[in-house]
Amino acid sequence: MSRAAEYSTWHGVPQSTDNFIINTFYDYEFIWMNERNDTLYAGMYYTEDNDNSPLFFYSINGVNFTGSKNPTNASSVTFAKYIEVIFYMSENCDNSSVNQHSAECPGKVPPIIQTPQTSISFINRDNVTLVCAYLSYYTVLDVRWNFDSSENGIRIIITNDTDHTKYSGSSTRAPSLTIHAADLSNQGNYTCSMKNRYGWAEGSVIQIKMLTDTSLCQCPCSPVKNGSNYTTDELQVILSSSLKKLEKELKVDKKLLSSYVSKHVSASDDRQSSRSLGIGGIVCLCLMGAAILGMDLMSIKRHTATAKGICLGRP
Structure with a gap:
């Protein structure tokens, strides 16, 4: 890269001191500096905070450059919103340039x-x-x-x-x-x-x-090669084994259905009122069973005497 011929002199800056760097360190895509790399004359600055728009800036007298310095903080820097930057490939390519991102010189070849x-x-x-x-x-x-x-x-x-x-x-x-x-x-x-x-x-x-x-819906394993040549009765006979196999594969065990399981399994309820109600029901059932058993026990002596009298032939 070099300065255009019509700008061989830039406010007293000789062309021989130009130093250009592209794809460089920090957030600069392009920098034009002096031979000591401590004065910056122009460049393109880009960060993700710029709304994906690189900032082109220049300084007539140059601005002190430290590498990590944001050019927006320099008062002597001028920004251009719309500018056309044209890069020309020279006939000679130097792999020893300061551009460390280029592995080899591009050839004069088609895409x-x-x-x-x-x-x-x-x-x-x-x-x-x-x-x-x-x-x-x-x-x-x-x-x-x-x-x-x-x-x-x-x-x-x-x-x-x-x-x-x-x-x-x-x-x-x-x-x-x-x-x-x-x-x-x-x-x-x-x-x-x-x-x-x-x-x-x-x-x-x-x-x-x-x-x-035909390519979307192919049935290479179908026993029927051309269904239009068979009657309904013949198709039923030919496809009977396949239909039975298909019916067996599609058959569902009703006991495995969620509707069947939900009907035969009680849902748990951890509320205290539910527990009290359940305990009360159990107690009532136990008391009813004990009452019935007690009445039977009270009459067992009388039933035993009656059975004994029948066995001995007494009235």
Whole structure:
């Protein structure tokens, strides 16, 4: 990186003392400092408190820089709300620069396209999204999808301007393609392609296929291959064993139902009034049983004498 030619002199600051750092430490995405790294002339400051908007700032005379200092605290710093920052890649690349985030120099190559999907099955009238991501060291200039139809064998090129009611995406901002209300005419092979200043690149093929009624509901183990060739009586005979097996599998033990269990199991009640009432009932039942038993015991002597008289033949 270097200062533009028309700004070779910045308020007495010689160009030879410029020091640029990108993707650096602390909360600075870009910094323009002097050779000692103690005076800051411009930069982009970003934290999560900035509502996801980096702050571009500059100082004509420079401001003291300590690395961790928030530029918003410096009175001599000027902020720009709207500004266009353009980065140019020079012909030479130096891996020994102060930028520690770059592992290697980017080559003059087309974009690297990533398409994680290989095949997609969809139901009629569903929305289908074909994912396309890319890595490019240079600005992506164009994105398009190549569609090879399996119905008529024709190749169709889908761009961001193609029938917005049917397609969305296929742009530099959103390279993935969404097909709205897909039907049989949309099945086939799709390929994502894009270009930068060094040429076109093409991703892997994604095949999409619509699921038909037969593929949604298949009964390969059914004993009936073609039911339309049998009468009702013949079907009952053929399917009798399967129906009995199915009936056995679906049969439910009534004693395991919650309704049956709730009818035969008393619910517990820990209230003192319930306990008192229960104890009172038990006492009443015991007293009634004791009274009946006492009356029987009182008359047992008389019943014994009567039985003895009958046995001896006395009246």
